[in-house]
Amino acid sequence: MKKLEVFESLIQSAQEHPDQIALIDEMGELSYAQLLNEVNALKQSLVDSGLKMGQSVGLLTENNRHFIIGLYAIIATGAVAMPIFHKQKAQEILQSINEAELTFVLSSHQKMLLPLKLESEALNKVFHLASTVYSDSNLLQPFPEAAFMRFTSGTTGQAKGVVINHRAAIDRIEAANQNLQIGTDTRVLWVFPMAYHFIVSIVLYIHRGATIIINNDFLAEDIISSIQKHQANFFYCAPMHLKLLAAYEGETNIGSLKRVISTTTGASRAICESFQDKYQIDVEQAFGIIEIGLPIINTVDPKAHPDAVGQVLPSYEVKILDEENAEVKSGETGRLAIKGPGMFEGYLKSPRQKNEILADGFFLTGDLASQDEKGTITIRGREKNVIIVHGNKVFPNEVEEVINQFPEIKLSKVFGQPHPLTGEVVVAEITAEEEISQEVLIKHCRQSLSPYKVPQKIIQLEQIEMTASGKIKRV
Known part of the structure; x- marks a missing residue:
């Protein structure tokens, strides 16, 4: 049965x-x-x-x-x-x-x-x-x-159908809750689409008897109003919410809020620091993935490393591997592999089951990451998105973070285009509140990036295509 x-x-x-x-x-x-x-x-x-x-x-x-x-x-x-x-x-x-x-x-x-x-x-x-x-x-x-x-x-x-069983769902939420400490006194302000975030969140909150405050208006004023009205003390959000709240100029009394977890995609150091300075609450970035759960949270010192996804939780193991699956040295970038409780059962329509997909029990996430001597992990990008310029690796996330610091920029997407001499060149698509001069933006990038990382071409669009779960859609 x-x-x-x-x-x-x-x-x-x-x-x-x-x-x-x-x-x-x-x-x-x-x-x-x-x-x-x-x-x-x-x-x-x-x-x-x-x-x-x-x-x-x-x-x-x-x-x-x-x-x-x-x-x-x-x-x-x-x-x-x-x-x-x-x-x-x-x-x-x-x-x-x-x-x-x-x-x-x-x-x-x-x-x-x-x-x-x-x-x-x-x-x-x-x-x-x-x-x-x-x-x-x-x-x-x-x-x-x-x-x-x-x-x-x-x-x-192509998206893949991930299958998760009952025991795995319970295992992953209990593993994450060793850190999150959700309980009956937790009042979660909820702003995400439940269809994309429901296991180490909705199921966890129900499992632990917490109160879920569902807020479908993501504007800063509405978020602050919900926090105040319902005395929310836990906020599970995305970088977009942090950016809106950091820029909000109205009343900012959210004294009941004790913990802020940012996920879905990486939040830049600038966004995290702006929020922290305004509200005096640290932003803890977290790395979640549907095949595993929430194995990494930045809890040790988020103020010192706001752009890191943090430290592996006690129930999990992490390795940073090179292309031959050998572990890289501390600080070097490699492929992120994770092992622990609550793993997925397999992919729908896949001829291979979980044990055939895993490498020695580890799941290769497709992300590139580095881990310092203290165990803090930073995501550098996706394997498939790395740009090679004159043999040098360029991670789109790093370039996007610099571009997004430019005041008028709303969003950016960086990718590579083939080039007969350099292999590839860096190209950036941007959306902004007004027309942006390419020369001014490139000059801004040169102040923070090595020459081979600076975009050679900038395309301003009305909208950058996103996935339904709120991530930048990449080719």
Whole structure:
């Protein structure tokens, strides 16, 4: 019999803290006892509609309580939940459904299903369940204990479906919580799309009986207002939020906030220091990856190394490897490899299982990183994105950090273009509030970068293409 450990953790939280507020959203407050009741009622409706253990269900909801209720109701049946970001275009959603060969799609509103041309039935006043053409398909047969699927962000190519089982989800959140220390007194201000961040976050908070304050307005004024109104003390955010808050000129009293964790992509030293100076709260960067969880957090001295992702957590091991898989010297850049609890089970549609993908138990993340003598890890870029100029390596992140320090720049993307003499040259795309002189920006770069790292070409755009999870999309 399949052990439903993630669902059982909700039952335990509801039994131990029935009156504790589980979440606050635009509809008000919901206690743990009320949350469990809502989940059990939806679970029964799903079973009555024919959902069976081991089938796969897409979850298409707004960023509110409906996501959490739907997520736990699906896995409570023994089925596997695959969250789908509701702000994607219909064609993108259909592509996800087809790629995963989902059996059903559970939605919090019928209008979300209409562009997909899926026939649905109403389960209650909120949820609708639609069947797909894949009723006889079961790509999850090699993964009998699976709880969740999620596609990788696809920043550098085709996204892959990652499969995570119940035990792995619990293992990874308990490993991360040795550092995060989430408990019943934690009041988390939530600003991310739940479809992309739900294991070492939403599931962890529910597991530990915390309160989730869902804020879908990411402007600085709205974030500060939510912190003040609900006395939030834990903020899990992205560099964009830090930058907006650092530039905000209104009231900045957020005395209840005790901890700020920045993830999704690297925050520059300038952004972290601006936030720290304004609010007197250290920014702890963290490295999260869907195949593993949250194995690295900058907790030892984030003020001294604000641009580092930090130190490996006690339950994990990290190696920095060269191209022959030998460990590099301290301070040198190499390929980041991680080993620890809560590893993924494998990739959907992959002929290889987890043990065939791992190298001596280590997962190669695709990131380039360095680790100093004190164990502090800094991400230098992605393997596939390194630019080679006259044999010298250029990491786009390093150049982007310098460009983003220019006052009018909103966002930048750096990449290489082939060149007959140098191999490649550095090119930068930028978005800015006004027209930027190429000569002025290149001069700015020359003050901080070696000559071979300075962009030879700058292209100003109205918008830089991003992935749905908020990362720069790279070729």
